[in-house]
Amino acid sequence: xxxxxxxxxxxxxxxxxxxxxxxxxxxxxxxxxxxxxxxxxxxxxxxxxxxxxxxxxxxxxxxxxxxxxxxxxxxxxxxxxxxxxxxxxxxxxxxxxxxxxxxxxxxxxxxxxxxxxxxxxxxxxxxxxxxxxxxxxxxxxxxxxxxxxxxxxxxxxxxxxxxxxxxxxxxxxxxxxxxxxxxxxxxxxxxxxxxxxxxxxxxxxxxxxxxxxxxxxxxxxxxxxxxxxxxxxxxxxxxxxxxxxxxxxxxxxxxxxxxxxxxxxxxxxxxxxxxxxxxxxxxxxxxxxxxxxxxxxxxxxxxxxxxxxxxxxxxxxxxxxxxxxxxxxxxxxxxxxxxxxxxxxxxxxxxxxxxxxxxxxxxxxxxxxxxxxxxxxxxxxxxxxxxxxxxxxxxxxxxxxxxxxxxxxxxxxxxxxxxxxxxxxxxxxxxxxxxxxxxxxxxxxxxxxxxxxxxxxxxxxxxxxxxxxxxxxxxxxxxxxxxxxxxxxxxxxxxxxxxxxxxxx
Amino acid sequence: xxxxxxxxxxxxxxxxxxxxxxxxxxxxxxxxxxxxxxxxxxxxxxxxxxxxxxxxxxxxxxxxxxxxxxxxxxxxxxxxxxxxxxxxxxxxxxxxxxxxxxxxxxxxxxxxxxxxxxxxxxxxxxxxxxxxxxxxxxxxxxxxxxxxxxxxxxxxxxxxxxxxxxxxxxxxxxxxxxxxxxxxxxxxxxxxxxxxxxxxxxxxxxxxxxxxxxxxxxxxxxxxxxxxxxxxxxxxxxxxxxxxxxxxxxxxxxxxxxxxxxxxxxxxxxxxxxxxxxxxxxxxxxxxxxxxxxxxxxxxxxxxxxxxxxxxxxxxxxxxxxxxxxxxxxxxxxxxxxxxxxx
Numbered sequence: 001x002x003x004x005x006x007x008x009x010x011x012x013x014x015x016x017x018x019x020x021x022x023x024x025x026x027x028x029x030x031x032x033x034x035x036x037x038x039x040x041x042x043x044x045x046x047x048x049x050x051x052x053x054x055x056x057x058x059x060x061x062x063x064x065x066x067x068x069x070x071x072x073x074x075x076x077x078x079x080x081x082x083x084x085x086x087x088x089x090x091x092x093x094x095x096x097x098x099x100x101x102x103x104x105x106x107x108x109x110x111x112x113x114x115x116x117x118x119x120x121x122x123x124x125x126x127x128x129x130x131x132x133x134x135x136x137x138x139x140x141x142x143x144x145x146x147x148x149x150x151x152x153x154x155x156x157x158x159x160x161x162x163x164x165x166x167x168x169x170x171x172x173x174x175x176x177x178x179x180x181x182x183x184x185x186x187x188x189x190x191x192x193x194x195x196x197x198x199x200x201x202x203x204x205x206x207x208x209x210x211x212x213x214x215x216x217x218x219x220x221x222x223x224x225x226x227x228x229x230x231x232x233x234x235x236x237x238x239x240x241x242x243x244x245x246x247x248x249x250x251x252x253x254x255x256x257x258x259x260x261x262x263x264x265x266x267x268x269x270x271x272x273x274x275x276x277x278x279x280x281x282x283x284x285x286x287x288x289x290x291x292x293x294x295x296x297x298x299x300x301x302x303x304x305x306x307x308x309x310x311x312x313x314x315x316x317x318x319x320x321x322x323x324x325x326x327x328x329x330x331x332x333x334x335x336x337x338x339x340x341x342x343x344x345x346x347x348x349x350x351x352x353x354x355x356x357x358x359x360x361x362x363x364x365x366x367x368x369x370x371x372x373x374x375x376x377x378x379x380x381x382x383x384x385x386x387x388x389x390x391x392x393x394x395x396x397x398x399x400x401x402x403x404x405x406x407x408x409x410x411x412x413x414x415x416x417x418x419x420x421x422x423x424x425x426x427x428x429x430x431x432x433x434x435x436x437x438x439x440x441x442x443x444x445x446x447x448x449x450x451x452x453x454x455x456x457x458x459x460x461x462x463x464x465x466x467x468x469x470x471x472x473x474x475x476x477x478x479x480x481x482x483x484x485x486x487x488x489x490x491x492x493x494x495x496x497x498x499x500x501x502x503x504x505x
Numbered sequence: 506x507x508x509x510x511x512x513x514x515x516x517x518x519x520x521x522x523x524x525x526x527x528x529x530x531x532x533x534x535x536x537x538x539x540x541x542x543x544x545x546x547x548x549x550x551x552x553x554x555x556x557x558x559x560x561x562x563x564x565x566x567x568x569x570x571x572x573x574x575x576x577x578x579x580x581x582x583x584x585x586x587x588x589x590x591x592x593x594x595x596x597x598x599x600x601x602x603x604x605x606x607x608x609x610x611x612x613x614x615x616x617x618x619x620x621x622x623x624x625x626x627x628x629x630x631x632x633x634x635x636x637x638x639x640x641x642x643x644x645x646x647x648x649x650x651x652x653x654x655x656x657x658x659x660x661x662x663x664x665x666x667x668x669x670x671x672x673x674x675x676x677x678x679x680x681x682x683x684x685x686x687x688x689x690x691x692x693x694x695x696x697x698x699x700x701x702x703x704x705x706x707x708x709x710x711x712x713x714x715x716x717x718x719x720x721x722x723x724x725x726x727x728x729x730x731x732x733x734x735x736x737x738x739x740x741x742x743x744x745x746x747x748x749x750x751x752x753x754x755x756x757x758x759x760x761x762x763x764x765x766x767x768x769x770x771x772x773x774x775x776x777x778x779x780x781x782x783x784x785x786x787x788x789x790x791x792x793x794x795x796x797x798x799x800x801x802x803x804x805x806x807x808x809x810x811x812x813x814x815x816x817x818x819x820x821x822x823x824x825x826x827x828x829x830x831x832x833x834x835x836x837x838x839x840x841x842x843x844x845x846x847x848x
Contacts, residue, residue, distance in 0.1 A: 301710070303709065303710060322709055322710060322711075322712045322713075323712050323713070323714050325712065326711070326712025327712070332710055334707075334710050339704070339706060339707070340706050340707055340710055341707050341710065341711075342704065342707055343699075343700045343703040343704040343707050343708065343770070344703055344704065344770070345699055345700075345702075345703035345704075345770035345771050346696075346699065346700060346703060350696065354696075354700055354707075354708070354711045354713070355711040355712050357693045357696060357697070358693055361692075361693050364693065365692050365693055365694070366691055366692055366693070367691070367692070367693055367696060409711060
């Protein structure tokens with residue numbers, strides 16, 4: 001990567017101001033060279049999405065230039081960017097579930113005639129290129145989320161992309177899948193491709209990228225070779241302030257049992273689980289994607305209709321459906337905010353009061369607008385939700401703020417047991433810290449918390465005790481203070497020799 | 506304010522005013538009796554009432570994200586049952602039997618959709634056909650007539666009597682619409698109905714009994730249809746087995762004219778009533794102007810598509826403003842909402 005070589009892509013003073021006057025980008029300079037991985041970081045709302053949208057031709061820059069192989073370009077349609085050699089792997093990859101892997105990979109192909117044999121040969125070559133193989137004929141709907149991510153990358157390769165823009169490719173992946181994506185990214189760079197990697201994971205950036213750019217409020221606040229910066233410097237640049245975490249209160253050993261789970265099971269999904277959580281305790285659940293973590297939370301909440309077994313909160317058995325769970329003080333913050341937590345038609349304040357509406361209503365029937373708005377405003381203040389007002393459409397909130405809304409919902413009523421399913425996935429470090437601080441505050445106030453998170457480091461920091469799941473069963477229990485990432489990975493993988501998380505070699 | 510008075514928000518009211526204004530101007534120019542005469546306006550409202558009542562309940566079904574094609578068949582069944590039993594049990598007991606029959610049909614629809622999990626369109630297409638078949642069975646494919654004069658009198662006073670100077674069906678329509686509007690607007694049930702339609706999974710995980718509300722909407726829809734059926738039977742004191750055939754399409758058209766989303770989570774019963782009034786004002790206009798009835802279907806269909814086009818294009822036109830500043834993460838939410846078919 002000598003600087004004599006012409007960069008593949010350079011952005012010069014690129015700016016974007018939306019018609020309503022919002023300046024999303026205020027003059028960004030950025031250079032990406034072939035054969036390198038370039039990290040793009042920033043808080044939710046810093047301008048990363050706008051930058052990606054401009055690069056993939058979905059929107060125009062309002063000022064500045066894009067130089068592609070040294071020549072200025074102006075794309076007015078995503079197809080033009082794709083034809084030039086820029087492919088984007090979006091966070092939520094638009095794949096057609098009913099079509100096979102092969103058909104999805106070659107979905108964007110022009111021309112009338114298609115040859116299955118040729119596509120098959122090409123596909124196996126592409127799979128060799130990233131060092132990952134998938135059965136070409138199974139429908140994409142049957143794939144795990146990490147495998148779909150790989151289909152998205154293959155799709156980009158099939159389009160002969162020289163620059164692949166990846167928008168948080170590992171946001172919802174567990175360690176082994178993340179490692180597969182990491183390996184693919186490295187292989188791509190080795191083959192001469194350039195990768196623009198958007199991610200919230202600082203360790204990933206340090207391990208994978210050659211250079212990085214940090215955006216804050218639409219400006220590039222750090223542009224540097226990765227070797228020249230460290231994790232703390234990046235975190236400070238993203239947040240715009242040094243990140244301090246208050247010391248976590250340790251769970252009091254003598255606290256009452258807040259929830260007791262006895263023989264909770266779900267045929268085909270969950271083997272019988274029995275454990276207790278004390279008030280004020282944070283119980284972490286470790287395990288890979290598909291190990292039954294989400295299924296366990298869904299079963300506790302009564303959202304899994306085929307689940308059997310007993311859940312007791314404060315000693316009383318809770319009937320197995322969500323209405324009863326909420327009444328008993330169980331709260332679930334689901335994994336997928338957009339599809340499982342937010343109601344797009346309702347404004348922010350009504351989204352916040354949705355779960356405990358009855359408590360804010362006269363005789364439980366007539367919602368009291370004043371009370372509701374006051375409760376919503378209090379939750380917005382407490383969780384530091386950034387929003388212009390209480391009437392904002394929830395679809396307009398950034399990822400971190402949307403996640404806070406789905407937590408805020410449970411602050412409007414008495415919560416005894418809080419179930420968190422990947423609460424920090426795809427969220428920038430500032431919002432993540434605020435959410436985790438809130439969880440600590442709640443547990444300090446005596447709420448029992450069950451926390452599912454793919455980031456083991458985070459689990460070790462936040463939890464008092466960790467249950468490890470594998471294939472729908474709880475296979476181990478450790479005190480957080482007495483274990484480490486390696487041991488948790490070994491336990492979750494069930495293989496004594498399973499290696500640590502991928503490091504860059 | 507602009508949002509409330511905008512074309513998309515209040516379009517159906519403008520359409521109604523425009524239509525009435527146009528018909529008034531034309532009738533005046535042709536020297537016919539005033540279009541705005543109380544007699545004519547009352548007449549339009551009176552004719553609209555049954556469809557508006559069904560439309561209001563249909564709107565609730567649509568808000569919960571479902572669909573009910575069976576309303577006209579259910580109404581016909583209720584009418585047939587009503588006339589079959591009224592001579593023996595009297596007016597009010599017959600009303601109860603008719604509504605119970607209709608409610609059972611709604612329960613059947615709801616159970617098939619919510620518990621068995623069959624698509625609402627398919628289930629109610631099935632019941633549309635099957636219940637119409639049941640009507641033929643119970644009527645032996647013959648016209649039915651009320652026999653006893655007492656029953657007929659009770660029917661007449663229920664349907665054709667006046668209260669507060671207005672034909673009673675208008676009051677039934679107003680009362681029912683007001684009730685449902687109040688429930689949707691001012692109760693927890695109303696909020697939860699919108700949430701259950703807007704994002705069923707999120708509503709369920711927020712502890713809302715989504716199935717219950719969706720099932721309840723089907724029952725409400727069928728009860729409203731049953732009531733419309735009783736109105737129909739009472740109007741004529743008789744019915745033939747093909748009565749009200751195809752009326753479900755008018756009901757759905759009224760809801761769509763009122764801007765109700767077919768995807769759930771949005772809709773207003775007041776606008777549905779306005780939509781029904783647009784349709785019946787058109788019909789009435791054709792009669793008043795002596796235009797051939799042949800054109801009626803053509804014009805009504807065109808109006809329906811034009812309205813849907815305004816809502817759709819109006820929505821798209823507004824969309825850039827809504828997502829003017831896509832902070833990272835926000836576009837994902839938009840995608841998830843607007844492209845339910847992709848992974």
